[in-house]
Amino acid sequence: MSDLVWYIPLALLLLLLCVLVRGHSYRTFPCFFAYVAFGVAADSTRLVTQSHPKPYFWIYWITDAGYALLGAVALQEVLRKVLRGVRGMWWARLIFPAILAAGVVLSFWHLHEAPPQVQGRLLLAIVTGEIAVRFAQVLVFAGMVAFVPLFGLRWRQQPLGIAMGFGLYSTVALLITLKLSDFGTRFKFLWGVASLVAYSLAVLIWIWFFSFPQKEEPAPNPEQVAFALDTLNRYLEWLRRMR
Amino acid sequence: MFLAISTWVIVTSGVLALLYILRCACARTPKFNLNDLVHFLYPVDLSLLDSLLDPAADFALRWSLNPRAFRREQRRRMRLYRELLRRMAHNSIILADFGNALFGEDERPACACELEGAVIKVRLYTGFARLRLRLWLLLSLDALGVVPTPQLANLRKAADLDGRKAYDELKIAAAAAFARLQPAELDALTRNL
Numbered sequence: 001m002s003d004l005v006w007y008i009p010l011a012l013l014l015l016l017l018c019v020l021v022r023g024h025s026y027r028t029f030p031c032f033f034a035y036v037a038f039g040v041a042a043d044s045t046r047l048v049t050q051s052h053p054k055p056y057f058w059i060y061w062i063t064d065a066g067y068a069l070l071g072a073v074a075l076q077e078v079l080r081k082v083l084r085g086v087r088g089m090w091w092a093r094l095i096f097p098a099i100l101a102a103g104v105v106l107s108f109w110h111l112h113e114a115p116p117q118v119q120g121r122l123l124l125a126i127v128t129g130e131i132a133v134r135f136a137q138v139l140v141f142a143g144m145v146a147f148v149p150l151f152g153l154r155w156r157q158q159p160l161g162i163a164m165g166f167g168l169y170s171t172v173a174l175l176i177t178l179k180l181s182d183f184g185t186r187f188k189f190l191w192g193v194a195s196l197v198a199y200s201l202a203v204l205i206w207i208w209f210f211s212f213p214q215k216e217e218p219a220p221n222p223e224q225v226a227f228a229l230d231t232l233n234r235y236l237e238w239l240r241r242m243r
Numbered sequence: 244m245f246l247a248i249s250t251w252v253i254v255t256s257g258v259l260a261l262l263y264i265l266r267c268a269c270a271r272t273p274k275f276n277l278n279d280l281v282h283f284l285y286p287v288d289l290s291l292l293d294s295l296l297d298p299a300a301d302f303a304l305r306w307s308l309n310p311r312a313f314r315r316e317q318r319r320r321m322r323l324y325r326e327l328l329r330r331m332a333h334n335s336i337i338l339a340d341f342g343n344a345l346f347g348e349d350e351r352p353a354c355a356c357e358l359e360g361a362v363i364k365v366r367l368y369t370g371f372a373r374l375r376l377r378l379w380l381l382l383s384l385d386a387l388g389v390v391p392t393p394q395l396a397n398l399r400k401a402a403d404l405d406g407r408k409a410y411d412e413l414k415i416a417a418a419a420a421f422a423r424l425q426p427a428e429l430d431a432l433t434r435n436l
Binding site: 084090091139148 | 249251253254257259260263267338340343359360364366367370402404
């Protein structure tokens, strides 16, 4: 029974994949869809190779790198959706690179202060990249939540939901990373459970946000808007004259 | 130590963001009456706004007044423009709140998305412009003769956004989004914005 608990995230990811396919969300969020599909494939592969230590070792780390890379790409997709109104501004294009750069700097700093206990440069690079993406995910999530009161954005929209799932898991993951280096490996099992619960909650959040259809009609072109406004003004003028 | 502080700040911001979303999820959305929208808006005198941002007006004042009088007059105009910016920012948030209440969460029409985009642009412009004005008024470097008194016309653009154009787009988006208002209210809406 206790072993089955570790496969809850895979089951939830499968459910999320079905929800995304049913809602045709692969059209609106192709990168996030790719992340979820990759997650299902990666977790299934890990499950299959679990009893073979050497292949499992490489598959674990390669899929971990895949998770970090696709997580970053999904994040960029989310930011692009939210900032579509200011896409033409030169500074809007710098936001994601700046956040990612901040994550990389913090990750390298963390690497210097508390080196992770992994062997080999490749694994070190994967762990460093993972921590950098975690920092970026928390920063993006916190920034997007700040948009809600500052710009009157709706909180219940899919880009924010995606950021929220990543933000929740990354916050817990960063906390685990901090505390593991402080307390060592004595609480490894507890941190494993915390990580599992956090990821499951993240997937549940994604399932909830994508369960509600959120269609947005394509924006009309400026000529259509100007024509509609002109018609409206003529209508108002006509009504005034009638009184 | 600085790394630990930075990491804890980021983790705390993540936790606070989660708590805020939880609060939003649990809070009941206030029921806005669309006919009350006009009463929440502050009138923005666009002709005054244009005259404050007019570079010719800045130039004429600089030539006709001595430096001390020009500085005094320019600070008065800055305070006026700061008030206009405050009203523009307030109106944009009110329109966003009413828009979110009117259109709900699902199947949003294009006019709702246009309104959301226009609100973001106006909030960004007013935020950056108010920051610059606050610095100009606070630091007063021109009093020491270190720098010339700033031109208000320089505030036409902030964060690469044209403020007047952004506010006009907000008016158009609001008129389109709230077209279901009674004609008298719609007229009042466009006049008050």
